Amino acid sequence: MEPNDLGPISKEKWKLRLGPERYGVLREKGTESPFTGKADLLYNERFGHYLCAGCGQTLFLSRSKFNSGSGWPSFSGTADDAAIVEEEDTSIGMVRTEIHCSRCNGHLGHVFDDGSTGLRYCVNSLSLYFVEK
Ligand code: FE
Numbered sequence: 119m120e121p122n123d124l125g126p127i128s129k130e131k132w133k134l135r136l137g138p139e140r141y142g143v144l145r146e147k148g149t150e151s152p153f154t155g156k157a158d159l160l161y162n163e164r165f166g167h168y169l170c171a172g173c174g175q176t177l178f179l180s181r182s183k184f185n186s187g188s189g190w191p192s193f194s195g196t197a198d199d200a201a202i203v204e205e206e207d208t209s210i211g212m213v214r215t216e217i218h219c220s221r222c223n224g225h226l227g228h229v230f231d232d233g234s235t236g237l238r239y240c241v242n243s244l245s246l247y248f249v250e251k
Contacts, residue, residue: 152189
């Protein structure tokens with residue numbers, strides 16, 4: 119996909135472009151079950167960039183990735199804070215901070231403040247793809 123080819127995209131086009139699993143997460147704010155999804159991303163320790171699976175924007179860098187034990191790819195920071203938008207999410211009876219891509223609006227996951235250990239960007243692997251650098 120061309121990064122700039124983002125105009126208004128219909129539901130049907132997104133579905134075709136992303137496939138049902140990625141569509142459910144990125145466009146319908148679904149959450150993949152922990153320790154599922156793209157397990158190669160969960161355990162990936164290679165150097166590179168994690169891009170938005172919706173539009174290709176760089177979201178996270180391998181140097182910020184860590185094993186949180188949560189079952190979802192976790193990052194201590196973003197590649198560029200302008201790439202990620204935060205929004206309050208009260209959907210499951212608790213207050214969480216949802217994160218989405220600033221370019222295509224695709225849902226990524228949530229960011230948690232774990233106190234002494236800092237921020238944890240908890241991201242669906244289906245929202246990402248990895249490019250080795
Ligand atoms: Fe995106």
